[in-house]
Every structure is written in structure tokens, then in C-alpha cells.
Amino acid sequence: MPIDEDAVRSDLRAHGYSYVDDVGESFDLRTGFGFLGEPVPQYLGEYVRDVRPDPAISDDVITPYNRSEVLPHTEWFEFPDVPPRYVVLHAVVAASSGGETTLADGYGYLATFSAEDRAELARRSYRWRSQVTLESEGIHQEASAPILTAVDGRPVLRFSSLFMECADDFSKNFVAAGREYFRRTRVAIPIGSGGALVWDNWRMLHARNAFTDRRRHLRRVIIGAA
Numbered sequence: 001m002p003i004d005e006d007a008v009r010s011d012l013r014a015h016g017y018s019y020v021d022d023v024g025e026s027f028d029l030r031t032g033f034g035f036l037g038e039p040v041p042q043y044l045g046e047y048v049r050d051v052r053p054d055p056a057i058s059d060d061v062i063t064p065y066n067r068s069e070v071l072p073h074t075e076w077f078e079f080p081d082v083p084p085r086y087v088v089l090h091a092v093v094a095a096s097s098g099g100e101t102t103l104a105d106g107y108g109y110l111a112t113f114s115a116e117d118r119a120e121l122a123r124r125s126y127r128w129r130s131q132v133t134l135e136s137e138g139i140h141q142e143a144s145a146p147i148l149t150a151v152d153g154r155p156v157l158r159f160s161s162l163f164m165e166c167a168d169d170f171s172k173n174f175v176a177a178g179r180e181y182f183r184r185t186r187v188a189i190p191i192g193s194g195g196a197l198v199w200d201n202w203r204m205l206h207a208r209n210a211f212t213d214r215r216r217h218l219r220r221v222i223i224g225a226a
Helices: 005-015 106-110 115-123 132-137 169-185
Strands: 017-020 049-051 070-073 086-093 101-105 125-129 142-146 148-151 154-157 187-189 196-200 204-208 217-223
Touching: 005 017, 005 196, 070 169, 101 106, 101 169, 106 154, 106 169, 106 204, 115 142, 115 148, 142 148, 169 204, 196 204
Parallel strands: none
Antiparallel strands: 017 196, 049 217, 070 204, 086 196, 086 217, 101 187, 101 204, 125 142, 148 154
């Protein structure tokens, strides 16, 4: 089915995310959301990355590549460049139950801070690193960057529940309060087989509920700033 581009843009402006109910299981994910910007190569240079349970990874580990709950974060926090603007997830096979993507408005979280504290979020630099389960693919990525930057006056928020080095009470409190804000305000969105979810990665925190169905298979594209 053709995507209603105006509806997607309107949803992104209003809510920070948009769900397209049925684009089909063979949807061309690399070009299908090209109206939002250019796709960005991912960890190994691939434009479309599979997200599904890896039998070699225990469910005791927190990672997208098993069946565990994933904690709130933004995407691409461990890279020194500007993080991609949008993330798209397309379900080839949805989980029979659970596995919902959960989202919360990071700009709403920023609004709970004083102007002075937001200035500190932009001034202090922290170390960010990639999740340890990526090491099996030879991926070791680190960056030093503030929590809050801006592009053309638009706030760009970085957040990680686990992989930001919290070196002071300010950063520890930021992560702890962010996780609590996420718990209180998140919305859970099940991506049905053939459906697609896109969100503004500069704005939204995202996570995932746990699931048991090993058939679950999503594909991911990330889109740079237009």
C-alpha cells in the first residue's frame, strides 16, 4: 500500500512517531521512507539491518538481539556525528505476544529541567559506547559528546540507560529520572506483520517489551537529517 506521506509527517510533528498499519511484508524499506531523508549505512555498512533473536545470545542480556526487555535509549548515541533523525522498524514476522516497541517524548522530559540544567546538558561531555553484544560482529564504537546538542536550533537528545558513562551525580540523576519518566509516560506500540513504525530519534526515547516468540523478525532503517 502507498504511504500517506502527509499523514506520517503530521504524526511526527504532533507526536514524534507514526505507525503505518500495512505496507506489506516485502516492503522496500530502504526507499519506502525516502521522503523523510536519505538512509544511513548501519554498523557493517548495511542499509537494512535485521533485528531478531540470536540463539547464541542469552535472554539474560539486555540487547535487541534476543527476547529480553530493552531499556530506554536513543539510537546512535555512541557515534561522534549527529545521530540520525529517524528510525524505521518494519515487521516481517510479528511476535505472537509481547515485543511491543515503547516510546516516550524526550522533549517532554527535557521540559522538566530548568534552563540552567539544560545548559549543563549541553555543556558537559560524556563517554558513550556501543552495546557489548555487538562485539561478536567486531563492532567497538565509542564517542565523547554532550547529552544535548542542536541542529539548526532543533534539540538533539542522546540517552542510554546502560551505555553512557555516568561520571557524576548530575548524569546519574539524569539517567535515573529519565527511566522513571519513561516508565510513567511510555506508549506501547505492537508492530503487526507488514506494519512499520517510524519515530524522530532526536526527540523520542524508545525501548521494547520482552517476548517469547523466536520467530519475531524486524528490519531497521535509519534516516539522516533531510
